[in-house]
Amino acid sequence: MPPYRAPRGTRDLLPAERPAWRALADIARSLSDAYGYREIETPLFEQVDVFERGVGAVTDIIEKELFRIAPRTEDAEVWALRPEGTAGIVRAYVQHGMQTWPQPVRLMLLGPMFRYDRPQAGRYRQFWQWDIEAIGDAGPAIDAEIIELGLRFYREAGLEDVEVHLNSIGDPGCRPAYIEALGAFYAKRLDELPPHERERLATNPLRLLDSKDPALVRINVDAPVITEHLCDACADHFAEVKDHLDALGVEHRPETGLVRGLDYYTRTAFEYYRRGREGQQQALGGGGRYDGLVELLGGKHTPGIGFALGLDRVILTQQDAGVEVPSVRPPIAVVVGADPGGTAERLRVATDLRAEGLPVRADLAIRKLGRQLEAAAREGSRFAIILGDELSEGNVQLRDLEAASQKVVAIDDLPALLLRKSQGS
């Protein structure tokens, strides 16, 4: 066994699987361009305060999953690896005075996030998210734009049966009254609650709503529904979000038990699931509105909304659904030689062709021609460029490895010839 391994909950993404990842990143970037969400990169770590204030100090993400960086000196700042993207993006929004930009500011971020969680399938300590944020627009239309953008991404990734679950969780004006009503409801039936759920009642009663405990599922049928306790402004907003989605032809499934785990969410909350795969670990992405977050991080009161899609889970779901994804592309040609030791001329010919922009590998192993051709064929290359005695007249053998045919070609004609072939003629 090797002495060192990738840290728990992390993994190496090997060449064979990278093309599928790159394809997802390409989709994310081209959709971001098309929708006008411009790419931003923020540090992988921030001051702990950014997350504690932004995500919420009493959330699981902060209390038990934050990757804290041990300070080097007593008076050093305390840092942590980012567990999600929104807090850092909003910090950047405030820091760079983006409130003076045309509003809303549409941003996208693609990168790794870190949570000190117990690993499981589809759950890693380092995982990748695609973040979309629109900061500075309170209107319901932008909610619909973003929700549809997420669905569009899944479709382009080959996942046709992803749907959005939608809820509104109110705002600081109306939510406290609802939580009180909810608390009172559970208090009346305290003896029916499992001990574990009783504890959560004190810390975060909303959480009981999406519990899977059978006893609680039964009780929750009678629980007060948040969308019936919204203030007029929140209720109007929610209705208009749904109207906008309907106008787009986007199906949305009401989910009154949907409560997101981060403190900063207000009003719109949504999660993406594959139809028939609605378990808690199966969320492919989620997001919501965070109208108080900019202010929490030192800016003016500014509305915002966004989502985070888990790329690791998209990859897993593609595999599960049998979606065809790109694989490693072989070079169009491999330069091989009759003289096993003639690595210098093989390297020179390949280098010249690469200078013309052609993906060409040279066989640099000192081995006989048969082995070189074998390797080229197994790699999937279309052509082998065979260097032999003809080289003294400026010619090579161009062998078509698929057709098993070959012809003598002037070495000077190779670039144009291969270029034509690589464009699929």
Place this chain on the structure above:
RNA sequence: GUGGCCAUAGCUCAAUCGGCAGAGCAUCGGAUUGUGGCUCCGAAGGUCGCGGGUUCGAACCCCGCUGGCCACCCCA
């Protein structure tokens, strides 16, 4: 953070009752010295996850640790 299942070559897996660690694939080499994916031959590759214990003897039984998976918790 809680509970359960698992860990043998790079990968997928065998190894009878506790009695000399194996196969397929992959890698490298050879099959009369300029022609490939097939075939044949061969080589290399192991701290049986790690550390203790029981035993004449442990891949196999017991304990601990690490890691993976699953169910919780929670999230993406």
